[in-house]
Every structure is written in C-alpha cells, then in structure tokens.
Amino acid sequence: RYDECMEYKRSMIIYDLDSLIGVNQSESQSSMGTSTSSSVVHQALYIYVTSRFREAVIETNNKSNVEKWSIAVVRDPFLLKKFSQDVEFPKTDREEEEYKEEQRKEKELIKCIKCRDFFIENENKMGNCTYHDGFVYDNLSLELTKYTPSMASEILNLDEFEMIHYPQRKDEIDRRKGRFKYICCDSTVQSTIGSSAGGCKKGKHAMGVSSNKQKRSRMLTKDAIDQWENVCMENDEYNERWSQLFTNRSKGGFK
Ligand SMILES: [Zn+2]
Ligand SMILES: [Zn+2]
Incomplete structure (x- = not known):
C-alpha cells in the first residue's frame, strides 16, 4: 500500500500510531518505590514508520511538483513524545516550556x-x-x-x-x-x-x-x-x- 501511494505525485498518508504501534506499560518495584516504564510494542513497524515519516518531511521541501504528506495521529503521551523526538518534529511552545522546566529540575x-x-x-x-x-x-x-x-x-x-x-x-x-x-x-x-x-x-x-x-x-x-x-x-x-x-x-x- 505504501508503494502504491508513492506512485502518485501528490499523496497523503495518515498513520494511526496508537493502533499501528501500541504501547506496553510495565510496573517495576525497586527500593525507590514503584516505577512505571513504557515501551513500544511493534518495534520494527515503529522504525519503519519513523523513517517513512522523515522521508516525507524532506520531500515536501522539494521544488518539484511532488508533494508527499505524512500525518501521524497519536493519543498516547509517551508515544507522542518519543515519536516527536525521533522524527525531530518541531516542539510547540508548551512543549518547549515543559522541556526547559524538566532540564531545570535535572540540572539547576x-x-x-x-x-x-x-x-x-x-x-x-x-x-x-x-x-x-x-x-x-x-x-x-x-x-x-x-x-x-x-x-x-x-x-x-x-x-x-x-x-x-x-x-x-x-x-x-x-x-x-x-x-x-x-x-x-x-x-x-x-x-x-x-x-x-x-x-x-x-x-x-x-x-x-x-x-x-x-x-x-x-x-x-x-x-x-x-x-x-x-x-x-x-x-x-x-x-x-x-x-x-x-x-x-x-x-x-x-x-
Ligand atoms: Zn536541633
Ligand atoms: Zn537542605
């Protein structure tokens, strides 16, 4: 299906990451208390989608008539953060603020x-x-x-x-x-x-x-x-x- 999409000069793919990739949550006990860690369920598929997504971003900058849009839909906060980082999606102002606050708590x-x-x-x-x-x-x-x-x-x-x-x-x-x-x-x-x-x-x-x-x-x-x-x-x-x-x-x- 992806190949078919690539045949057209103008195309758009929408990925529903929540259902395509999925997130696993596991709880672990340690001396510091209970901590929850999240991981991606379908790792191979995740890598595939992120690389396709990056390609799409590059191609939209092309001066030719080729327009290949990619849209990712994510609800899960962990997946959203991970995906945005991995495809280097520009941060929103709020995310930038949160990132700075996190950095401050870690270093200041x-x-x-x-x-x-x-x-x-x-x-x-x-x-x-x-x-x-x-x-x-x-x-x-x-x-x-x-x-x-x-x-x-x-x-x-x-x-x-x-x-x-x-x-x-x-x-x-x-x-x-x-x-x-x-x-x-x-x-x-x-x-x-x-x-x-x-x-x-x-x-x-x-x-x-x-x-x-x-x-x-x-x-x-x-x-x-x-x-x-x-x-x-x-x-x-x-x-x-x-x-x-x-x-x-x-x-x-x-x-
Ligand atoms: Zn005292
Ligand atoms: Zn003190």
Whole structure:
C-alpha cells in the first residue's frame, strides 16, 4: 500500500500510531518505590514508520511538483513524545516550556533554606538534608531569651570581635560562648568558624517560596532565610518545650 501511494505525485498518508504501534506499560518495584516504564510494542513497524515519516518531511521541501504528506495521529503521551523526538518534529511552545522546566529540575543548583547547601530538585530525597528545625535560646539569661539562629550567630560573631579588641574581657566572653542552645535538640550553637551547619533532623531540602523563579535558586535571599527561621520560631511543640523549661527554671528559685 505504501508503494502504491508513492506512485502518485501528490499523496497523503495518515498513520494511526496508537493502533499501528501500541504501547506496553510495565510496573517495576525497586527500593525507590514503584516505577512505571513504557515501551513500544511493534518495534520494527515503529522504525519503519519513523523513517517513512522523515522521508516525507524532506520531500515536501522539494521544488518539484511532488508533494508527499505524512500525518501521524497519536493519543498516547509517551508515544507522542518519543515519536516527536525521533522524527525531530518541531516542539510547540508548551512543549518547549515543559522541556526547559524538566532540564531545570535535572540540572539547576538550588540553595536549600534549611541547610544552605546546594541541591538538585530531581535528586532531592528524604534524608538528604540535615538541619535544626527549632529556634535558639540563651541558656544563661533568666528569661531564656529566644533568638533565631541568624541572630545568635550574629551575637557570637560580635563576641569574637570583642574578644580580640578588648583582651581584658576575654575570660568573661569565653565563659558565655556556649550559652545558645537549639530548642530542638539542646545542642550548643557553635561559633567556631568553619564548623558546618549540621543539625538534628534529616529530611528533604527546601527552596524558598518566591514568585520570581529565576531569583529563588542559586542565591539565598534574606526573605527566604527569614521565612524558614519564622517557621522554626513558631513551632508549637518547641514553644511548649520552651515554656516548660522556663517554668522549671523559675521554680528553682532563680528569679
Ligand atoms: Zn536541633
Ligand atoms: Zn537542605
């Protein structure tokens, strides 16, 4: 039938790929969960149609009177994507957009608001991110004053500065340097330069919520940091724990 069609100067073939080729879907179980993979049923026929289709595209550019049109009808999304790629059919704007988004998820480095390390969206899995999810309190103050981790490290940095510039205050500052504790795990906030952030929780990396897609990624804005630290500040469980600490401390008679 294809040969007959080729006899004419002007012809058109319409391929119904869904019924001609068909798609096989198979599910497979792995440690990562269930994944579905699709494959072409009639491989030989598929190769035949794609090569015929490519020929048709070339021949329509011909200046002669020969017009050989090929039309493919596809419903299956997997088959549509595969076929368009294999015959190098120009992408629509939406497909181009989707392709870019997919590329971004595969390659773009995003800075995490929780651990401040880089991550890639498609490889972001449970347990990749180590962080503290609570606020910081000053264990030496009577009020057990609450701070965000950023505020605490700013104060510790200032202490370090003063220690060098006012050597007479060194001992006093030295005694206070371990005063900031994380409410989530009671670990001490380190002032030592170069100590990695670390944390008591493991989870997924997170990016800041920003309306501007370009801005959200590589640069960690103050807004994004504030957003995360506010979540930590307002954590109900930890505020409860902090009130308990405060009550117990007051009972001890230090007031
Ligand atoms: Zn913690
Ligand atoms: Zn992270």
